Amino acid sequence: MPLGDEFEIIKVIKKTLGKPSKNVLLGIGDDAAVLAPARGKMVVTVDSMVEGVHFDLHYTTAAELGHKALAVSLSDCAAMGARPMYALVSLGLKQELGQHFITSLYEGMKRLAKQHKVDIVGGNIVQSPTALIVDVTVIGETKKKALTRGGARPGDIIAVTGDLGGSAAGLNCLRRLGRDKLGTRPEIVARHLRPTPRIKEADALVGLGAATSAIDISDGLSSDIHHLAEQSRVGMGVEQAQLPISKTTIAAAELIQSSANVWALYGGEDYELLLTITPKKFKAAQAALRRLKTPLTAIGEVLPAEEGVKLKTLNGEWADLQPRGWNHFVRRRQGP
Amino acid sequence: MPLGDEFEIIKVIKKTLGKPSKNVLLGIGDDAAVLAPARGKMVVTVDSMVEGVHFDLHYTTAAELGHKALAVSLSDCAAMGARPMYALVSLGLKQELGQHFITSLYEGMKRLAKQHKVDIVGGNIVQSPTALIVDVTVIGETKKKALTRGGARPGDIIAVTGDLGGSAAGLNCLRRLGRDKLGTRPEIVARHLRPTPRIKEADALVGLGAATSAIDISDGLSSDIHHLAEQSRVGMGVEQAQLPISKTTIAAAELIQSSANVWALYGGEDYELLLTITPKKFKAAQAALRRLKTPLTAIGEVLPAEEGVKLKTLNGEWADLQPRGWNHFVRRRQGP
Numbered sequence: 284m285p286l287g288d289e290f291e292i293i294k295v296i297k298k299t300l301g302k303p304s305k306n307v308l309l310g311i312g313d314d315a316a317v318l319a320p321a322r323g324k325m326v327v328t329v330d331s332m333v334e335g336v337h338f339d340l341h342y343t344t345a346a347e348l349g350h351k352a353l354a355v356s357l358s359d360c361a362a363m364g365a366r367p368m369y370a371l372v373s374l375g376l377k378q379e380l381g382q383h384f385i386t387s388l389y390e391g392m393k394r395l396a397k398q399h400k401v402d403i404v405g406g407n408i409v410q411s412p413t414a415l416i417v418d419v420t421v422i423g424e425t426k427k428k429a430l431t432r433g434g435a436r437p438g439d440i441i442a443v444t445g446d447l448g449g450s451a452a453g454l455n456c457l458r459r460l461g462r463d464k465l466g467t468r469p470e471i472v473a474r475h476l477r478p479t480p481r482i483k484e485a486d487a488l489v490g491l492g493a494a495t496s497a498i499d500i501s502d503g504l505s506s507d508i509h510h511l512a513e514q515s516r517v518g519m520g521v522e523q524a525q526l527p528i529s530k531t532t533i534a535a536a537e538l539i540q541s542s543a544n545v546w547a548l549y550g551g552e553d554y555e556l557l558l559t560i561t562p563k564k565f566k567a568a569q570a571a572l573r574r575l576k577t578p579l580t581a582i583g584e585v586l587p588a589e590e591g592v593k594l595k596t597l598n599g600e601w602a603d604l605q606p607r608g609w610n611h612f613v614r615r616r617q618g619p
Numbered sequence: 620m621p622l623g624d625e626f627e628i629i630k631v632i633k634k635t636l637g638k639p640s641k642n643v644l645l646g647i648g649d650d651a652a653v654l655a656p657a658r659g660k661m662v663v664t665v666d667s668m669v670e671g672v673h674f675d676l677h678y679t680t681a682a683e684l685g686h687k688a689l690a691v692s693l694s695d696c697a698a699m700g701a702r703p704m705y706a707l708v709s710l711g712l713k714q715e716l717g718q719h720f721i722t723s724l725y726e727g728m729k730r731l732a733k734q735h736k737v738d739i740v741g742g743n744i745v746q747s748p749t750a751l752i753v754d755v756t757v758i759g760e761t762k763k764k765a766l767t768r769g770g771a772r773p774g775d776i777i778a779v780t781g782d783l784g785g786s787a788a789g790l791n792c793l794r795r796l797g798r799d800k801l802g803t804r805p806e807i808v809a810r811h812l813r814p815t816p817r818i819k820e821a822d823a824l825v826g827l828g829a830a831t832s833a834i835d836i837s838d839g840l841s842s843d844i845h846h847l848a849e850q851s852r853v854g855m856g857v858e859q860a861q862l863p864i865s866k867t868t869i870a871a872a873e874l875i876q877s878s879a880n881v882w883a884l885y886g887g888e889d890y891e892l893l894l895t896i897t898p899k900k901f902k903a904a905q906a907a908l909r910r911l912k913t914p915l916t917a918i919g920e921v922l923p924a925e926e927g928v929k930l931k932t933l934n935g936e937w938a939d940l941q942p943r944g945w946n947h948f949v950r951r952r953q954g955p
Contacts, residue, residue, distance in 0.1 A: 312850070313850070314695040315662045315663060315757075316662070317662055318663060320660065323656070326653055328741065329741070336747070363649070365651065373667050373756075375669055404663065407664075409668075412672065416711065418709050420709075429644070429653045432648075498650060
């Protein structure tokens, strides 16, 4: 079915999303949504995905795109230790997309939204002649002190949730082999196409008061750790040998003869949390995440600012860790 | 100066915006902003402007674009009777833009934000290879019942703030004559390039409890009145002779031999409020807006649903009023 006009598209979206929670006093269909306010402090973030820059419809389905566009904004919310409440979706649509695409896009978003009790409360639709754009604003709340990039102290343990390099593994395999050839290995592309925002993990860590700073890994570990270091005015020492890398990522690297270690450092889009944690609370933090079946791995230690950001390589030498990875406006991707 | 990388652009934005209000607990530069929550109910809306669809950099300056992109989202907030608090700005930038463009864009937004005590608290920047995109989310609050499109009752007076057709006048003159030729007539293009969101007017009307329904005129009176009629399940009778049209708009129509009456009905982007008002409160509403130096003009009456949406033309005959005007995905503009 063709896309139809703006009002037909809104009808399709309303139908796909179904009934919102009771927090939504007025949902899709008026000039704005009316919502129960945040309790405590409000946390807001927005993220965009542009076709040809952030995704390729040759190997991303509409449902996966919907999932990921919401996931990256939820991940920002997690990095603040906030609970997400609402999402607004602003779409720039190409005329050639059909109604089925819209339905699938919103089904992908809805599934993830439901898992985290997030209401998709409204948005906007415009025509975008050359590239599909999905822009998601997330509003959340936190009753505790928000986690920022600015609280790391020398002596804190640097830790990451989950594992690293999985998204780069998927992206590189998709680019090299195409999606069809990877049909029998869905686990290789899952991390790239359907990342998991670490909402519950962040909530558990905030509950413990364990984390002193946090960021989600979107640009890549090597870049994002520099953001923490700069905002906290500290140095960072990371050990390559400690970086958690999954068997799937290692298998993907073998498949296309690439380096899982490089992906883990520079790959980006893992949407794991990079945290600094008070040493005496690290074991409790690890136990709390174990209950959520999410590993929490110590990968290094916060250092005084004058030490800079350093990496202990696999041969045991310390070297400066340069920020490489995703940076808009320089190149599409600076790293490997 | 060239655009620079993402982090340089963020620095330019932070510098341009300066210090936010004390409601902003954590502003630009972390994964998300941390904000004092809405009191009462929260009202949220998002709107996008895409180059080539909504604006043309041949006759819109960066500062005007910034103003308008924020104004259209503030206008949605006004249509709900809410007070805006925060804005988030998501940009899709073409590489060829310079830092000066970014500074001017944010200066345009900042001036308008300041007038309405709105903090610009964050956003996102991505690369958009072919078209500049400015997407603005506004978060507001209302302690009273929000104004919706759904409360009009037969017998209510239909009214508009300000005057109609001014934006279409500017757009058509710009397209026909170019901006240079209009240099001596800045008043003709002002309404199109720098629309005024009717925040204070909405606030005054909500204070009086005068309005039963409201929408802002973005698509055009003929379209937007249908939205009110549908959501309220009523008919509408509008008199062409009552439509407020400014001398500037009439002069613009003469300049390019076009019709101010047609612009007033179908033009769109006036960002005036279209309201239905309880008859016994109409005089008080008019007086309240007079104190803000904004006219409030009765243009017709809400009718029973079976009467449909009708226009009394200048020759005194009643005819169906067809919705024409802006509709994405059908044509760029359906009306004249």
